[in-house]
Amino acid sequence: MSDQKLYKTMTMQELIDDLDIIECFGHSGHRTHCGEISKKQKLLYAALGVEAPSLV
Structure with missing residues (x-):
């Protein structure tokens, strides 16, 4: 978050809250x-250098 200067616009909790609302469902x-x-x-995923979950 520091490298991408995300702390200037949001807290760690806000980041977690924003990414936490993605619902994923798994079936056997x-x-x-x-x-x-x-x-x-x-x-946010791009700024963190993480691949976002796919919309399959």
Whole structure:
């Protein structure tokens, strides 16, 4: 968060809260399905250098 200067605009708790609302569902023998990912969430994942969950 420091490298991307995210602390200037949000706290760690706000970051966690923003990323925590993505719902993912897993079923035995099937792929995991994730709900819609907002534009802000995609930007946060990119800023952190992490691949966002796919919308399969």
